[in-house]
Amino acid sequence: MDRATLDAALIEAHGAGDKRRLVSLYTQAADAAEAKGDIGACCFHLTQAYVFALACGARQAGALHARLLAHGREE
Amino acid sequence: MTVHATDLAAVTQPVNTARGLPSPFYVDPAVFEEEKKLVFFQNWAGLGFAKDVPEPGDARPISFLGQPLVMVRDKDGVLRVFQNVCRHRGMILIEKPGKIQRAIRCPYHSWCYELDGRLRTTPHVGGPGTNRHDDIKRDELGLIEVRSHEWLGVVFVNIDGQAPAFEDYAAQLLARWAEFDHPAYHGGADSSFKLEVDCNWKLAVENYCESYHLPWIHPGLNSYSRLEDHYHIEQPGRFSGQGTTVYRPMPFGDGRQFPEFPGLSEKWNEGAEYIALYPNVLFGVHKDHTYGIVIEPVSHEKSIEHVEIFYTKAEVTGDDWREMREQNAAMWKEIFVEDVFVVEGMQKGRHASGFDGGKFSPVMDSPTHCFHHWVATQMQD
Numbered sequence: 140m141d142r143a144t145l146d147a148a149l150i151e152a153h154g155a156g157d158k159r160r161l162v163s164l165y166t167q168a169a170d171a172a173e174a175k176g177d178i179g180a181c182c183f184h185l186t187q188a189y190v191f192a193l194a195c196g197a198r199q200a201g202a203l204h205a206r207l208l209a210h211g212r213e214e
Numbered sequence: 215m216t217v218h219a220t221d222l223a224a225v226t227q228p229v230n231t232a233r234g235l236p237s238p239f240y241v242d243p244a245v246f247e248e249e250k251k252l253v254f255f256q257n258w259a260g261l262g263f264a265k266d267v268p269e270p271g272d273a274r275p276i277s278f279l280g281q282p283l284v285m286v287r288d289k290d291g292v293l294r295v296f297q298n299v300c301r302h303r304g305m306i307l308i309e310k311p312g313k314i315q316r317a318i319r320c321p322y323h324s325w326c327y328e329l330d331g332r333l334r335t336t337p338h339v340g341g342p343g344t345n346r347h348d349d350i351k352r353d354e355l356g357l358i359e360v361r362s363h364e365w366l367g368v369v370f371v372n373i374d375g376q377a378p379a380f381e382d383y384a385a386q387l388l389a390r391w392a393e394f395d396h397p398a399y400h401g402g403a404d405s406s407f408k409l410e411v412d413c414n415w416k417l418a419v420e421n422y423c424e425s426y427h428l429p430w431i432h433p434g435l436n437s438y439s440r441l442e443d444h445y446h447i448e449q450p451g452r453f454s455g456q457g458t459t460v461y462r463p464m465p466f467g468d469g470r471q472f473p474e475f476p477g478l479s480e481k482w483n484e485g486a487e488y489i490a491l492y493p494n495v496l497f498g499v500h501k502d503h504t505y506g507i508v509i510e511p512v513s514h515e516k517s518i519e520h521v522e523i524f525y526t527k528a529e530v531t532g533d534d535w536r537e538m539r540e541q542n543a544a545m546w547k548e549i550f551v552e553d554v555f556v557v558e559g560m561q562k563g564r565h566a567s568g569f570d571g572g573k574f575s576p577v578m579d580s581p582t583h584c585f586h587h588w589v590a591t592q593m594q595d
Contacts, residue, residue, distance in 0.1 A: 182343030189345075190324045190337050196315030204335075212344045213335065214352060 140167060158195035162188050166199065169206075182212045189213075224571065225590040229583040233571035235590065240414040240564040245593075246514035250279045253493050253592045255373035258383050260495035260508035261285070263522050264293055264364045265400040266311070271329065273318070274311040278371070279511060283360060284308050285369060286318075288329035295362040295371050300325055301333065301355045318357075331357035366391075367398060367524050368495055368506045386449045387491055393478050394499050398524035399531050401503075401539045405523035407547055411554055413561035415511035416589065418519060419490045421557050422507075423581035425456040431552050438462065446581050447489055451588055454581035455489035461500055466538045472502035475526045492588050502526060505546065515561060521550065 140148070145168055152160040165188035172180035185207050192200035207213035224233040238245050259278075266274045267287040275284045275298050284298040284307065298307050300320040307318055307327075317326040317334050326334040333352040340347035361372040363380035365388070370380060377383055388395075400406075411418065421427065425444035428435050443460045447453070461484050465471050475482075478501055486500040496507035503525050510518040523543055525531065530539070563569060574583050 179343050183338070184343075186337045186343055186345055189335065190319060190326060193317035193326045193334060194315065194319040200316065207345060212340075212346065214346050 142171075145171075158191045159197055161191040162195070162197045162199055162203075165191065166203070178210060182207060182210050185210075186212070221571070222590040222594055225586050229574050229580045230576040232574060232583055232586070234574065234582075235416070235586050236571050237564040237566075237569055239416065239589070240561060241514065243514045246414075246511070248593065249511075249589075251374075253589060254279055254511070256592070257377055257493055258363065258370040258372050258380050259493055260491075260506075261295065261362070261369045261371045262508060263367055263400070263506065263520070264369050265367060265522065267293060269313075271314045271316075272311075273308050273314050275306075275308045278373075281373065282306055283371070285362075286314070286329055290330075292330070293362065293364055293369065294329075294331065295360040295369065296331055296357040297360060299358075301357070302336075307357075327357050331359050333357075366394070366497060366499075366504055366506055367400065367522060368497075368508060370495070384452065384491060387453050387489065391487075391497075391499055393482065394475060394504060396475050396477075396526070398504055398526065399528050401523050401525055401543070402531055404536060404540045405525075405543050407521050407543065409519040409521070409547075409550055409554065411517050411519065411557055412515060413517055413557040414514055414564075415494055415509045415517045416585070417557040417560050418509050418517055418553075419492075419494065419496070419585055420582045421553050421560075422488065422496045423454045423456065423490050423585055424579060425458075426575065426578035427553075427556065431556055432549055434548075447487060448581055448584045450584055451591070453489050453491045454584040455487065456581060457485060457487040460484055461486035463500070463502060466541070470538065472530060472535070472538065472542075473526050474501040490585065492585065503542065507550075519550065521546065 145164060149164050152164055165184045169181045169184035169188060172184060185203055189200060189203040189207060192203055204213055221236040225235055261278055262276055262285060267285050270287050270289045270291055272287045273284055282298040284296050286294050286296060288294055299305065300307055300322065302320065302325050303322055305320050305322040307320055314329060317328060319326045324337050328334050333355045335345050336350050337345050339345060339350050361375050363370045381388065425441060429441050439458055439460050443458050445457050447455045447457055463471060482501045488498045490496050494509040494511065498505045503523055505521060505523045508520045510520060512518055
């Protein structure tokens with residue numbers, strides 16, 4: 140998914156309040172940023188994904204927290 | 215205190231010579247404001263019902279005397295009450311009843327809290343993508359928990375956190391009704407109703423405390439529950455009410471009766487008691503059901519009576535018993551509705567400039583006087 144498509148999908152998911160979709164999309168954005176070596180952007184998107192994972196009880200919360208922790212961005 | 219002290223001195227006299235609370239206690243919003251702190255926040259007040267958050271993750275926001283609170287059932291099943299605000303910018307956290315999946319997320323900047331109130335994460339608090347900062351100490355920034363206690367299905371709160379433990383606060387009533395310390399089961403939607411009344415909350419309590427009015431306001435009771443079958447209940451400083459010695463529930467059409475609580479003593483074969491636990495919770499206990507009424511003080515001249523009925527066994531909450539539950543709820547609702555014109559009439563009467571608080575019957579009004587004495591004592595502190 141290219142950046143423009145991802146952004147459009149994020150806007151749509153926000154509008155629909157679809158938290159599980161937001162977890163997935165923000166994780167994809169984080170992965171893409173990490174692949175480019177942009178750790179700041181990666182952690183921003185991981186944070187977004189983590190918050191929505193907490194809010195909807197998604198099982199990914201633990202893994203997202205671990206990634207943020209590994210980057211020194213979480214407790 | 216905006217009411218002259220001598221007015222309250224008259225209230226705390228023995229019932230034979232006492233006067234009732236002066237009219238500003240019913241019609242003056244300034245007194246209502248003072249009551250919030252001195253009567254409600256310093257004591258154990260009724261907030262709501264535990265049945266409204268039955269499962270882990272259930273949350274129910276409640277505005278109580280202007281305080282935004284939220285009842286939450288945490289993942290271990292513990293019912294907790296929090297101030298319903300984020301520790302960051304004071305945003306209201308939960309706007310409507312619902313299920314919290316895992317964390318309470320502030321809708322503003324998404325600070326997230328565990329169901330037990332611990333602060334779980336603070337997104338971007340140290341800059342984009344950084345969720346920590348040395349000056350953000352999560353263990354100091356959990357939700358503000360309000361002391362709470364559940365008893366007979368009612369959730370009590372002590373807002374200022376300084377009252378004795380509930381078990382001590384209500385010790386005499388807990389002992390009096392120890393035989394009802396069994397699980398009770400809410401009857402469901404048909405066992406739940408509320409009455410909005412145009413009166414100060416105290417008038418609803420006062421009317422509930424005494425049996426004096428029964429033959430006049432509830433004439434239907436005269437045939438089976440006469441005035442002389444009732445007795446006063448008074449525990450100065452805590453509760454008052456009335457009891458009856460002739461509680462005889464009518465069998466349903468097919469001869470069935472609700473099952474009884476196990477192990478009740480003989481007193482309860484035909485006994486029932488109706489007690490106001492100060493400030494704002496009214497209970498009724500019978501061998502086959504109990505009810506709780508939380509009086510929500512909306513304003514100095516408006517109250518809502520939240521009525522919930524509970525039964526002795528889970529099976530009674532099923533469809534087989536629905537008609538009987540409906541019949542029982544209708545019976546209680548009819549009685550409570552009969553009281554509405556009285557409490558609203560007394561509220562209107564409190565606007566009479568010459569009314570002096572009223573003269574009690576030394577014999578029949580002592581439970582009401584017991585309540586007035588307590589309110590006056592709280593307001594003099």
